[in-house]
Amino acid sequence: MREALRGLTTRGRSFLAAGAAAVLSALILGEKDLLRVAILLAVLPLLAAVYVGRSRYKLACTRSLEPHRVPVGSNARIVLRLQNMSRLPTGTLLLEDRLPYALGSRPRVVLERLGAQQASSVAYTVRADVRGRYEVGPLVVRLTDPFGLCELTRAFPSVDELTVIPQVVSLPSVRLTGEYTGSGDSRARSVAVHGEDDSATREYRRGDDLRRVHWKSTARTGELMVRREEQPWxxxxxxxxxxxxxxxxxxxxxxxxxxxxxxxxxxxxxxxxxxxxxxxxxxxxxxxxxxxxxxxxxxxxxxxxxxxxxxxxxxxxxxxxxxxxxxxxxxxxxxxxxxxxxxxxxxxxxxxxxxxxxxxxxxxxxxxxxxxxxxxxxxxxxxxxxxxxxxxxxxxxxxxxxxxxxxxxxxxxxxxxxxxxxxxxxxxxxxx
Missing domain, CATH: 3.40.50.410 (von Willebrand factor, type A domain)
Structure with a gap:
């Protein structure tokens, strides 16, 4: 409540001062009607402070970046979703998302009111001409009552990161020699005198799969031969x-x-x-x-x-x-x-x-x-x-x-x- 009273606007403080002055005048003059007016003037700012203070702790906010990674010179869309978690409607909300200078000026959005359990989304775009990583947020929300008597500020701690990457252009295909290196049995094989068919075989080793036996080479050499393991280049x-x-x-x-x-x-x-x-x-x-x-x-x-x-x-x-x-x-x-x-x-x-x-x-x-x-x-x-x-x-x-x-x-x-x-x-x- 103390913080809410500190959030009274100039109008709210004026109402409170006018109510105090009217109370004093009513007591001196003995005017009951003036006393009723004085009480109304003094109570209105206090009710506004209670109302705004209650709403302050019943708000939830989420932020989404679409996309999180953008090329230099492209736009990113940022969506803010604010939800009123209380059973009472809020007053007018002023949203301000903090941005680094490279992403432009801070966006300011006004929401008239949020009903009980109601949610609303707002979106804005940013553009960066310099690559890097930029923090978006935190979001600052200013809440006020319908009469503008009290205003409180709430900052949501969540911060999202927007990555601005270099601009990528499409390149034509060119042929580069020496671009392949490989591994496995096929990497350094040579062609034997019996031709290419034998260059893809080797002697049987214990544990080799019998389905890899190369019967033609086995018959020619008199030893059990298997096909070499081919691994992709x-x-x-x-x-x-x-x-x-x-x-x-x-x-x-x-x-x-x-x-x-x-x-x-x-x-x-x-x-x-x-x-x-x-x-x-x-x-x-x-x-x-x-x-x-x-x-x-x-x-x-x-x-x-x-x-x-x-x-x-x-x-x-x-x-x-x-x-x-x-x-x-x-x-x-x-x-x-x-x-x-x-x-x-x-x-x-x-x-x-x-x-x-x-x-x-x-x-x-x-x-x-x-x-x-x-x-x-x-x-x-x-x-x-x-x-x-x-x-x-x-x-x-x-x-x-x-x-x-x-x-x-x-x-x-x-x-x-x-x-x-x-x-x-x-x-x-x-x-x-």
């Missing part, structure tokens, strides 16, 4: 994201780092759709192997949180990738590189590993003088040439380029010697 792709802050330029959603994050998301989902087992690696400790049915969501959630780091370097990134030796396809989204850093990355190129560098020229996200542009182009081309000579396929990215149009260049036939030509032109321009 497994496609594996590693998506590497360069998170070095000094390798990227630009601010906000249009920065080169955000381009790289969105490209990593699109590449990971593309490989997952194509049937690959995808691994996501960064030099700041992210090493996610997506094998679950909701692997896409796991990868995208990781990319929603990733940030550029001032303390990361290429050597750490290379060491992180080398923790697993079964990389068959490596697609690296890289910022600006020096030749020395490109030589470190060259060590990831194995005999059976196809390495593709999507090399971002972050200097194109800056306004440079002609002399600075020549120097930046020269450094970029030199790093690209170093990677290409070590066996990497290099795809260059400038400001404004779109990943779907660049993706077909991952094919071996598109590799060419474009970077050699770019290097020659840059050097020639510098000489002039």
């Amino acid at each position: 497994e496609s594996r792709a590693t998506v590497v994201l360069d998170t070095r802050a000094y390798a990227h330029r630009g601010e906000g959603p249009t920065a080169s780092f955000e381009w790289a994050v969105a490209a990593a998301a699109s590449a990971a989902v593309h490989f997952r759709t194509a049937g690959y087992r995808v691994r996501l690696v960064t030099e700041i400790g992210v090493d996610t192997d997506a094998t679950e049915p909701d692997g896409d969501g796991l990868l995208l959630d990781q990319l929603a949180d990733v940030t550029a780091s001032q303390r990361s370097d290429i050597a750490t990134l290379v060491e992180q990738v080398r923790r697993r030796s079964d990389n068959s396809v490596i697609v690296a989204l890289l910022g600006a590189l020096t030749v020395a850093e490109a030589e470190l990355l060259a060590g990831l190129r194995g005999n059976r590993t196809t390495c593709v560098a999507v090399l971002i020229d972050s200097s194109t996200w800056m306004n440079l003088t002609p002399a600075e542009r020549v120097e930046a182009d020269r450094a970029h081309s030199a790093a690209a040439l170093s990677l290409q000579e070590s066996g990497w396929r290099v795809v260059g990215v400038g400001h404004g380029d779109q990943l779907p149009s660049l993706w077909p260049q991952l094919d071996r036939g598109s590799q060419g010697f474009a970077w050699r030509a770019a290097m020659a032109e840059t050097v020639a321009g510098g000489v002039k």
